[in-house]
Amino acid sequence: MTVSSRNDSTGPLLIAAVLVLGGLLGGCAKRTAEADTLAYGPDDVRERHPIVLRDAPRSLDVFVGRSGGALDARQAEDVASFAREFRRTGKGGLVAEVPTGTRRERAAHDTLSGIRAALSRGGVSPGILSVRSYPVQDPGLASPIRLTFASLQASVPHACGQWPTDLGSSDFKYSTSNAPYWNLGCASQATLAAQVADPIDLVRSRDEGRPDIVKRMGAIAKIREGKDPSTQYRQATPQINSTVGGN
DSSP, X not given: OOHHHHHHHHHHHHHHHHHHHHHHHHHHHHHHHHHHHHHHOOSSHHHHSOOEEEEEEEEEEEOOOSSOOSOOHHHHHHHHHHHHHHHHHEEEEEEEEEEESSSOHHHHHHHHHHHHHHHXXXXXXXXXXXXXXXXXXXXXXXXXXXXXXXXXXEEOSSOSOOOOSOSSSSOHHHHTTTOOOTTTTHHHHHHHHXXXXXXXXXXXXXXXXXXXXXXXXXHHHHHHTTOOOSOOOOOOOOOHHHHHTOO
């Protein structure tokens, strides 16, 4: 075999080997990029910890006393406030889960009657209440009557406090990337979602209210007279020593 024929036969094999090696390296690079994305996450906290809207249950536990009777003042006010919240954001019906097998059936019945009265005081018809029962596993523990309804709620879709990457110097690539750690901003997003009064406000703005015609016409009249229509606050700010009595 001549030298030229040996080169002709090894050329295609060398090219094929290079292509196979390139494919393997490309696959490793793809897996590494996916792992980096999973470990680091997006830089924008709104993408890393988004606030989502979902229909979720809202519950209130009303504890059953040993002697039964009407609800105390605190629980009656809690149920009335729960009824007002149901009128404002509730979807579907209102369910009451009553414990059974606790030797307090009479007390539970009296508590349920007090719940119906408190719901009526909160503006909800007692007839809308659907009653179900659940067995008590441990009679020694408090077994409340649980009121539940579904409502639109805002929340973060995952739990905070996750640390998929070590913040120390064990990962040199992560330490030199200057990327935000995964848990950064999760608590702030979760707190914002819990504090918003109406979750729909996170999706779209509200309609503007009716304009103040009297104030508008007064401003137009000042403009016609060549006066400044802006509001001027001329109230003098008192000194602290004159308010609390300085020496």
